Amino acid sequence: xxxxxxxxxxxxxxxxxxxxxxxxxxxxxxxxxVLGNADGSAYIEQGKNKILAAVYGPKEAHPKxxxxxxxxxxRCRYHMAPFSVQERKSPAPSRRELELSKVIREALEPxxxxxxxxxxxxxxxxxxxxxxxxxxxxGITVASVALADxxxxxxxxxTACAAGKVEGxxxxxxxxxxxxxxxxDMPLAYMSTxxxxxxxxxxxxxxxxxxxxxxxxxxxxxxxxxQIQKEALIVKYVVAKEAETEREAEVGEE
Amino acid sequence: MPVYYERRQLVTPGDLLAENDYFAGENTFKExxxxxxxxxGLVNYEEKRVYVLALKSFYVPMVGDTVIGKVEEVTLGxxxxxxxxxxxxxxxxxxxxxxxFKPQRDDLPSLxxxxxxxxxxxxxxxxxxxxxxxxxxRGLGKITRGQIIEITPTKIPRVIGKQGSMISLLKQLTRCxxxxxxxxxxxxxxxxxxxxxxxxxxxRKIDQEAHTTGLTDRVTEMLxxxxxxxxxxxxxxxxTRKND
Numbered sequence: 001x002x003x004x005x006x007x008x009x010x011x012x013x014x015x016x017x018x019x020x021x022x023x024x025x026x027x028x029x030x031x032x033x034v035l036g037n038a039d040g041s042a043y044i045e046q047g048k049n050k051i052l053a054a055v056y057g058p059k060e061a062h063p064k065x066x067x068x069x070x071x072x073x074x075r076c077r078y079h080m081a082p083f084s085v086q087e088r089k090s091p092a093p094s095r096r097e098l099e100l101s102k103v104i105r106e107a108l109e110p111x112x113x114x115x116x117x118x119x120x121x122x123x124x125x126x127x128x129x130x131x132x133x134x135x136x137x138x139g140i141t142v143a144s145v146a147l148a149d150x151x152x153x154x155x156x157x158x159t160a161c162a163a164g165k166v167e168g169x170x171x172x173x174x175x176x177x178x179x180x181x182x183x184x185d186m187p188l189a190y191m192s193t194x195x196x197x198x199x200x201x202x203x204x205x206x207x208x209x210x211x212x213x214x215x216x217x218x219x220x221x222x223x224x225x226x227q228i229q230k231e232a233l234i235v236k237y238v239v240a241k242e243a244e245t246e247r248e249a250e251v252g253e254e
Numbered sequence: 255m256p257v258y259y260e261r262r263q264l265v266t267p268g269d270l271l272a273e274n275d276y277f278a279g280e281n282t283f284k285e286x287x288x289x290x291x292x293x294x295g296l297v298n299y300e301e302k303r304v305y306v307l308a309l310k311s312f313y314v315p316m317v318g319d320t321v322i323g324k325v326e327e328v329t330l331g332x333x334x335x336x337x338x339x340x341x342x343x344x345x346x347x348x349x350x351x352x353x354x355f356k357p358q359r360d361d362l363p364s365l366x367x368x369x370x371x372x373x374x375x376x377x378x379x380x381x382x383x384x385x386x387x388x389x390x391x392r393g394l395g396k397i398t399r400g401q402i403i404e405i406t407p408t409k410i411p412r413v414i415g416k417q418g419s420m421i422s423l424l425k426q427l428t429r430c431x432x433x434x435x436x437x438x439x440x441x442x443x444x445x446x447x448x449x450x451x452x453x454x455x456x457x458r459k460i461d462q463e464a465h466t467t468g469l470t471d472r473v474t475e476m477l478x479x480x481x482x483x484x485x486x487x488x489x490x491x492x493x494t495r496k497n498d
Contacts, residue, residue: 039312058312058340069382111267113283113292118381120340148267151311151408153281153292156268193268193290230266233294237264237309237465 009178010167017177018047025161025173025221030142030232032149038125040150042232044142047175048132051139053146058120066121071114073121076105078139080128100136107140107160107189107199113153122152133176134162137187140199145229149236157229158198160189161221163214165206170213172221184210188218192226257299265291265306272304279305296465309465313339313407313437315376315385320394322402322435323387325370328363331355335372335387338404338437343385345374350389371397373433373441393433400431400443403454405461407438412464413457420460420470427477428453452480 009017016022026047035041038054061067078100082091093101104126112122124147126139137160144158163172166182179185184204190197206214256273259265269291271282278284281293282304291297295306315321315337323335323343332346347355347362366372373394374387389395405413413434414421425432430444430453440457444450456473463469 040310060341117340148294149310151293151308154267155283155290155292157266191268193270193285230269233266234264237294 008167009181010169010171014169016166016171018175022169023172023217023220025224026175028225028228030145030228032145032232032236038146038150040146040148040152042142042145042149044138044145046134046138046141046173048130049128049135049138050130051135051142052125052127052129053139053142054125054127055122055143055146055150055152056125057122057150058117058152059123061119061121067119070118072112072117072119074105074109074112074114074124075121076101076108076124076126076143078104078126078128078136080131080135084128084131100139103199103201104136104140104143108143108147108158110194110196110198111144111154111156111158111191112147113155116153122147131176133174133179134187136160136199137162137189140189141225141229145232148233156191156193157226158189158191159222159226159229160187160199161218161225162187163218163221165204165210165214170210170217172217184214186211186214186218188215188222190219190222192223259297261299262296264294265297266294267292269297271297271306272299275302277303279303281306281308307465308408310406311408313337315339315341315343315379316436317376317379319376319436320373320434321376321387321437322371322373322397322433322439322441323437325366325368325372328366328368330357333362333366335374337374337385337387337435338407338439339385341384343374343376343387345372345387345389349377349387352390366396371402371441373397373435397441400441401450401454403440403442403457405438405440405457406464407436409461409464410434410436410438412469413440413460415470420473423470423474424453424456424477427474427481428456448484452477455480 014022028046031043034043035054040055042053044051058072061073078097080089082088124143126143128135140158140160162174164174164182164185166178174185184206186202189199258270271291272289274287276289278289282289283292289304291306293306293308295308297306321337323337325333326336327334335343335345337343374389376385377388379385428449430442430449433441442450442453
């Protein structure tokens with residue numbers, strides 16, 4: 001919190017710095033199957049965040065000694081491109097990226113039926129092309145769509161969203177500026193069928209009551225993003241269906 | 255018996271499909287009496303069973319399946335075969351020779367070498383063991399001619415059709431021999447390149463439109479039209495030659 005606040009982050013009309021209301025998500029768009037060479041892939045734009053996810057597998061685990069006898073090994077790499085932030089970031093995995101890779105893996109693993117594919121590995125790559133706060137959440141969201149696109153059986157889609165406190169007000173889906181200048185930020189990943197929270201982190205300070213409110217706010221955000229995930233997956237196949245009916249109509253006209 | 259979707263509606267992982275009185279079929283799971291989808295696909299309700307027809311998947315080996323594989327490696331006692339599954343399969347020399355295998359006498363690379371394509375059958379596979387193949391049955395063995403196309407494995411049943419209706423139609427209209435591997439590889443063997451082209455085109459169409467209805471009719475129509483046009487062109491050529 002050494003950064004000097006340049007202006008008020010929430011104005012008198014409860015409008016945030018990027019024009020959103022307090023409990024409004026950034027505009028979010030998910031595209032499925034964007035990479036031809038991966039078994040499954042997806043791309044998300046959440047505000048200024050731009051993130052690609054790619055999935056390979058299940059395939060034979062290499063090196064072999066890592067393979068697990070009773071379930072598939074899930075390997076995850078969260079990586080930020082050197083050009084994803086204002087100051088060039090070294091492309092080598094940083095301590096932060098290593099930690100995020102771990103928490104993202106642990107957030108997604110409960111959703112996957114890894115026990116169906118013993119002695120195999122599922123490799124997941126999350127590539128942040130442009131970052132603007134909340135990339136771990138957007139990364140989890142897009143990765144679970146990519147896993148579904150790869151045809152890997154899952155208990156549920158995992159959805160993630162952050163909520164926090166900025167200038168004493170509780171807000172949903174913080175961007176980078178609000179995250180750095182705000183009082184608290186809490187990323188949360190959620191599976192709706194089991195109503196299970198698979199990731200919960202927090203930095204900053206919240207009172208017990210605020211904590212509860214922020215969790216509920218983040219869950220609310222997750223439910224909205226979950227809809228976007230489902231639509232993205234369905235759209236991919238509906239497009240194929242519609243193209244077909246159009247072609248049929250044309251043939252009919254002839 | 256609450257049911258939450260219409261037949262053949264698109265569902266995504268985690269969607270609640272039905273409650274209580276149903277069994278959980280393919281690509282679904284049951285938890286606390288509720289049945290959820292595990293894959294993106296089309297939901298289907300049978301009398302007692304709910305299942306999801308996955309739109310994209312990978313091949314999971316099953317004992318008894320016929321598969322088309324590629325030789326990855328020749329080892330001392332057999333071959334390692336890539337069958338497009340999470341695990342590579344093993345073909346032992348004793349499952350490829352009709353007599354006992356003797357390392358001094360039998361030269362394995364001269365039978366199948368790296369890169370060769372074979373049709374084989376899975377004889378054993380479970381959680382602890384990689385798939386084991388055999389070629390000691392009719393119609394199995396090395397592929398010597400034809401072309402191989404790859405499609406999504408879940409769409410193989412669509413290429414075969416109800417009681418083999420689609421595949422027999424394809425064979426009849428394109429005059430090609432077609433061998434189907436359950437792992438999504440299809441071998442097309444025609445008398446002329448034109449026949450093969452037609453068959454490949456039809457299979458590609460089935461792959462793309464597997465989740466739509468009335469596919470058999472559309473494939474028939476397309477093949478007839480393509481063949482018709484060829485005939486017309488041939489006749490036109492004859493006509494012009496006559497006129498000259």
